[in-house]
Amino acid sequence: MRFATRVTIQAPAEAVWALLTDAAAYPAWNPTVASVEGTIGPGGKVTVRTAERPGQAFPVRVTAFEAPRRMVWTGGMPLGLFKGERTFTVTPEGNGVVFAMEEVYTGLMAPLITRSIPDLQPDFDRFGQALKAAAEQGA
Template identity: 50%
Template sequence: MKEYKASTTIQASPERIWAVLTDGGSWPQWDPSCDKIEGRIAPGEKLKAFTKLSPGRAFPVKVTEFVPNQKMTWTGGMPLGLFKGVRTFTLAPQGNGVEFTLHEVFSGPMLALIGGSIPDMTSAFQGFVAGLKSRAEKPG
Protein backbone atom coordinates (compact mmCIF):
# COMPACT_ATOMS: atom_id res chain seq x y z
CA MET A 1 0.00 0.00 0.00
CA LYS A 2 1.16 3.52 -0.81
CA GLU A 3 -0.67 6.59 0.44
CA TYR A 4 -0.68 10.36 0.52
CA LYS A 5 -2.62 12.69 2.78
CA ALA A 6 -3.00 16.41 3.45
CA SER A 7 -5.39 18.40 5.66
CA THR A 8 -6.24 21.99 6.45
CA THR A 9 -8.87 23.98 8.32
CA ILE A 10 -10.99 26.10 6.01
CA GLN A 11 -12.93 29.10 7.31
CA ALA A 12 -15.95 28.57 5.06
CA SER A 13 -19.20 26.64 5.15
CA PRO A 14 -19.25 23.01 4.00
CA GLU A 15 -21.64 24.11 1.23
CA ARG A 16 -19.15 26.69 -0.07
CA ILE A 17 -16.25 24.20 0.01
CA TRP A 18 -18.40 21.55 -1.71
CA ALA A 19 -19.37 24.01 -4.46
CA VAL A 20 -15.67 24.67 -5.18
CA LEU A 21 -14.78 20.95 -5.03
CA THR A 22 -17.52 19.87 -7.42
CA ASP A 23 -16.80 22.57 -10.02
CA GLY A 24 -14.19 20.61 -11.99
CA GLY A 25 -13.89 23.30 -14.65
CA SER A 26 -12.45 25.74 -12.11
CA TRP A 27 -9.81 23.40 -10.63
CA PRO A 28 -6.92 24.68 -12.79
CA GLN A 29 -7.57 28.16 -11.34
CA TRP A 30 -6.81 27.09 -7.76
CA ASP A 31 -5.13 23.64 -7.83
CA PRO A 32 -1.50 24.25 -8.85
CA SER A 33 -1.08 20.62 -10.05
CA CYS A 34 -4.25 20.41 -12.17
CA ASP A 35 -4.24 20.91 -15.94
CA LYS A 36 -7.93 20.04 -16.31
CA ILE A 37 -10.79 17.83 -15.16
CA GLU A 38 -13.01 16.36 -17.90
CA GLY A 39 -16.49 15.19 -16.95
CA ARG A 40 -19.10 16.12 -14.40
CA ILE A 41 -18.27 15.66 -10.72
CA ALA A 42 -21.45 13.89 -9.62
CA PRO A 43 -22.50 10.46 -8.25
CA GLY A 44 -21.49 7.55 -10.50
CA GLU A 45 -19.91 9.81 -13.13
CA LYS A 46 -16.65 9.01 -14.90
CA LEU A 47 -13.98 11.70 -14.95
CA LYS A 48 -10.58 12.20 -16.49
CA ALA A 49 -8.03 14.09 -14.44
CA PHE A 50 -5.03 15.67 -16.14
CA THR A 51 -2.15 16.73 -13.87
CA LYS A 52 1.08 18.63 -14.23
CA LEU A 53 2.82 15.67 -12.52
CA SER A 54 2.21 13.52 -15.63
CA PRO A 55 1.69 15.98 -18.51
CA GLY A 56 -0.60 14.80 -21.30
CA ARG A 57 -1.71 11.68 -19.42
CA ALA A 58 -5.34 11.21 -18.43
CA PHE A 59 -6.22 9.46 -15.18
CA PRO A 60 -9.71 7.95 -15.53
CA VAL A 61 -11.67 7.70 -12.30
CA LYS A 62 -15.25 7.09 -11.24
CA VAL A 63 -17.08 9.01 -8.52
CA THR A 64 -17.90 6.04 -6.28
CA GLU A 65 -19.10 7.91 -3.19
CA PHE A 66 -20.85 11.28 -3.12
CA VAL A 67 -22.30 12.63 0.12
CA PRO A 68 -22.91 16.36 -0.48
CA ASN A 69 -21.04 18.70 1.88
CA GLN A 70 -19.38 15.73 3.64
CA LYS A 71 -17.46 13.21 1.55
CA MET A 72 -16.57 12.21 -1.99
CA THR A 73 -14.51 9.29 -3.27
CA TRP A 74 -12.91 8.78 -6.68
CA THR A 75 -11.77 5.28 -7.64
CA GLY A 76 -9.55 4.29 -10.55
CA GLY A 77 -7.08 1.64 -11.57
CA MET A 78 -6.85 -1.65 -13.46
CA PRO A 79 -9.44 -4.38 -13.97
CA LEU A 80 -9.83 -7.11 -11.35
CA GLY A 81 -8.31 -4.87 -8.68
CA LEU A 82 -4.77 -5.52 -9.97
CA PHE A 83 -3.99 -1.89 -9.21
CA LYS A 84 -6.33 0.54 -7.51
CA GLY A 85 -6.23 4.18 -6.49
CA VAL A 86 -8.86 5.54 -4.12
CA ARG A 87 -8.92 9.31 -3.50
CA THR A 88 -11.18 10.57 -0.71
CA PHE A 89 -12.19 14.18 -0.05
CA THR A 90 -13.60 14.63 3.47
CA LEU A 91 -15.21 17.68 5.09
CA ALA A 92 -15.58 17.58 8.88
CA PRO A 93 -17.13 20.68 10.52
CA GLN A 94 -15.16 21.94 13.50
CA GLY A 95 -15.94 24.72 15.95
CA ASN A 96 -14.90 27.59 13.70
CA GLY A 97 -14.48 26.07 10.27
CA VAL A 98 -14.21 22.82 8.37
CA GLU A 99 -11.38 20.31 8.58
CA PHE A 100 -10.76 19.27 4.97
CA THR A 101 -8.74 16.13 4.25
CA LEU A 102 -7.50 14.77 0.93
CA HIS A 103 -6.35 11.14 1.16
CA GLU A 104 -5.31 8.70 -1.55
CA VAL A 105 -4.43 5.03 -1.17
CA PHE A 106 -2.86 2.91 -3.89
CA SER A 107 -3.11 -0.87 -3.58
CA GLY A 108 -3.30 -4.14 -5.49
CA PRO A 109 -0.96 -6.91 -6.64
CA MET A 110 0.53 -4.73 -9.41
CA LEU A 111 1.52 -1.98 -6.96
CA ALA A 112 5.02 -3.45 -6.65
CA LEU A 113 5.54 -2.94 -10.39
CA ILE A 114 3.62 0.32 -10.81
CA GLY A 115 4.41 1.97 -7.47
CA GLY A 116 7.80 3.23 -8.57
CA SER A 117 6.25 5.19 -11.43
CA ILE A 118 3.84 7.05 -9.12
CA PRO A 119 5.33 10.48 -8.48
CA ASP A 120 5.65 11.76 -4.93
CA MET A 121 2.34 13.54 -4.48
CA THR A 122 3.08 15.13 -1.10
CA SER A 123 3.62 18.66 -2.42
CA ALA A 124 0.75 18.29 -4.93
CA PHE A 125 -1.60 17.34 -2.08
CA GLN A 126 -0.37 20.26 0.05
CA GLY A 127 -0.90 22.59 -2.93
CA PHE A 128 -4.41 21.19 -3.45
CA VAL A 129 -5.58 21.80 0.14
CA ALA A 130 -3.94 25.26 0.22
CA GLY A 131 -5.56 26.19 -3.10
CA LEU A 132 -8.97 24.90 -2.02
CA LYS A 133 -8.69 26.83 1.26
CA SER A 134 -7.77 30.05 -0.56
CA ARG A 135 -10.58 29.66 -3.12
CA ALA A 136 -13.28 28.68 -0.59
CA GLU A 137 -12.38 31.49 1.83
CA LYS A 138 -12.60 34.20 -0.87
CA PRO A 139 -15.75 36.30 -0.56
CA GLY A 140 -18.42 35.75 -3.19
Protein backbone atom coordinates in the same frame (compact mmCIF):
# COMPACT_ATOMS: atom_id res chain seq x y z
CA MET B 1 1.61 3.75 -0.74
CA ARG B 2 -0.45 6.58 0.69
CA PHE B 3 -0.58 10.37 0.39
CA ALA B 4 -2.69 12.65 2.57
CA THR B 5 -3.26 16.26 3.46
CA ARG B 6 -5.41 18.05 6.01
CA VAL B 7 -6.17 21.75 6.35
CA THR B 8 -8.54 23.95 8.38
CA ILE B 9 -10.60 26.27 6.19
CA GLN B 10 -12.56 29.25 7.50
CA ALA B 11 -15.48 28.86 5.09
CA PRO B 12 -18.80 27.01 5.08
CA ALA B 13 -18.82 23.34 4.06
CA GLU B 14 -21.08 24.19 1.12
CA ALA B 15 -18.52 26.67 -0.28
CA VAL B 16 -15.71 24.11 -0.03
CA TRP B 17 -17.92 21.43 -1.55
CA ALA B 18 -18.88 23.72 -4.44
CA LEU B 19 -15.19 24.11 -5.34
CA LEU B 20 -14.52 20.38 -5.06
CA THR B 21 -17.43 19.45 -7.34
CA ASP B 22 -17.03 22.08 -10.09
CA ALA B 23 -14.87 20.17 -12.57
CA ALA B 24 -14.35 23.00 -15.05
CA ALA B 25 -13.18 25.44 -12.35
CA TYR B 26 -10.36 23.29 -10.93
CA PRO B 27 -7.57 24.90 -13.00
CA ALA B 28 -8.67 28.37 -11.86
CA TRP B 29 -7.96 27.67 -8.19
CA ASN B 30 -5.77 24.56 -8.14
CA PRO B 31 -2.19 24.90 -9.46
CA THR B 32 -1.70 21.11 -9.49
CA VAL B 33 -4.47 20.54 -12.06
CA ALA B 34 -4.39 21.28 -15.80
CA SER B 35 -7.98 20.12 -16.39
CA VAL B 36 -10.84 18.11 -14.96
CA GLU B 37 -13.47 16.90 -17.41
CA GLY B 38 -16.70 15.12 -16.64
CA THR B 39 -19.32 15.19 -13.94
CA ILE B 40 -18.29 15.19 -10.30
CA GLY B 41 -21.41 13.62 -8.84
CA PRO B 42 -22.81 10.20 -7.90
CA GLY B 43 -21.43 7.60 -10.32
CA GLY B 44 -19.80 10.30 -12.44
CA LYS B 45 -16.87 9.67 -14.74
CA VAL B 46 -14.05 12.20 -14.48
CA THR B 47 -10.78 12.60 -16.37
CA VAL B 48 -8.03 14.49 -14.56
CA ARG B 49 -4.91 15.94 -16.17
CA THR B 50 -2.24 17.23 -13.81
CA ALA B 51 -0.21 20.38 -14.33
CA GLU B 52 2.97 18.31 -14.09
CA ARG B 53 1.83 15.76 -16.73
CA PRO B 54 -0.89 17.46 -18.83
CA GLY B 55 -0.51 14.90 -21.62
CA GLN B 56 -1.43 12.00 -19.37
CA ALA B 57 -5.09 11.40 -18.53
CA PHE B 58 -6.19 9.84 -15.24
CA PRO B 59 -9.74 8.48 -15.62
CA VAL B 60 -11.65 7.94 -12.38
CA ARG B 61 -15.19 7.21 -11.28
CA VAL B 62 -16.98 8.91 -8.40
CA THR B 63 -17.72 5.84 -6.25
CA ALA B 64 -19.05 7.63 -3.16
CA PHE B 65 -20.80 10.99 -2.98
CA GLU B 66 -22.26 12.28 0.28
CA ALA B 67 -22.75 16.02 -0.26
CA PRO B 68 -21.34 18.16 1.29
CA ARG B 69 -19.21 15.87 3.45
CA ARG B 70 -17.45 13.07 1.57
CA MET B 71 -16.65 11.73 -1.87
CA VAL B 72 -14.36 9.07 -3.28
CA TRP B 73 -12.72 8.91 -6.70
CA THR B 74 -11.57 5.44 -7.81
CA GLY B 75 -9.41 4.47 -10.77
CA GLY B 76 -7.04 1.74 -11.80
CA MET B 77 -6.79 -1.53 -13.67
CA PRO B 78 -9.39 -4.27 -14.25
CA LEU B 79 -9.74 -7.24 -11.93
CA GLY B 80 -8.39 -5.27 -8.99
CA LEU B 81 -4.81 -5.58 -10.23
CA PHE B 82 -4.20 -1.96 -9.28
CA LYS B 83 -6.55 0.53 -7.67
CA GLY B 84 -6.11 4.11 -6.58
CA GLU B 85 -8.74 5.54 -4.28
CA ARG B 86 -8.84 9.24 -3.38
CA THR B 87 -11.14 10.22 -0.51
CA PHE B 88 -12.17 13.83 0.10
CA THR B 89 -13.79 14.75 3.43
CA VAL B 90 -15.21 18.06 4.62
CA THR B 91 -15.90 18.08 8.37
CA PRO B 92 -17.55 21.09 10.06
CA GLU B 93 -15.46 22.53 12.87
CA GLY B 94 -16.10 25.84 14.62
CA ASN B 95 -16.80 28.55 12.03
CA GLY B 96 -15.30 26.53 9.21
CA VAL B 97 -14.31 23.03 8.20
CA VAL B 98 -11.44 20.60 8.24
CA PHE B 99 -10.69 19.39 4.72
CA ALA B 100 -8.85 16.09 4.35
CA MET B 101 -7.76 14.26 1.22
CA GLU B 102 -6.15 10.84 1.15
CA GLU B 103 -5.09 8.57 -1.71
CA VAL B 104 -4.29 4.90 -1.21
CA TYR B 105 -3.03 2.39 -3.78
CA THR B 106 -3.87 -1.30 -3.55
CA GLY B 107 -3.92 -4.46 -5.68
CA LEU B 108 -1.59 -7.21 -6.84
CA MET B 109 0.33 -4.82 -9.12
CA ALA B 110 0.55 -2.02 -6.53
CA PRO B 111 4.08 -2.85 -5.32
CA LEU B 112 5.39 -2.70 -8.89
CA ILE B 113 3.36 0.30 -10.12
CA THR B 114 3.91 2.46 -7.04
CA ARG B 115 7.66 2.38 -7.70
CA SER B 116 7.04 4.60 -10.73
CA ILE B 117 4.74 7.04 -8.90
CA PRO B 118 6.59 10.20 -7.86
CA ASP B 119 6.26 11.72 -4.40
CA LEU B 120 2.83 13.35 -4.61
CA GLN B 121 2.89 14.75 -1.06
CA PRO B 122 3.92 18.28 -2.13
CA ASP B 123 1.05 18.32 -4.66
CA PHE B 124 -1.40 17.11 -2.02
CA ASP B 125 -0.29 19.88 0.32
CA ARG B 126 -0.57 22.49 -2.47
CA PHE B 127 -4.06 21.18 -3.28
CA GLY B 128 -5.16 21.71 0.33
CA GLN B 129 -3.64 25.19 0.57
CA ALA B 130 -5.13 26.24 -2.79
CA LEU B 131 -8.57 24.99 -1.74
CA LYS B 132 -8.25 26.91 1.53
CA ALA B 133 -7.29 30.14 -0.27
CA ALA B 134 -10.09 29.84 -2.83
CA ALA B 135 -12.78 28.96 -0.28
CA GLU B 136 -11.75 31.66 2.19
CA GLN B 137 -11.54 34.28 -0.56
CA GLY B 138 -15.10 33.45 -1.60
CA ALA B 139 -16.44 33.26 1.98
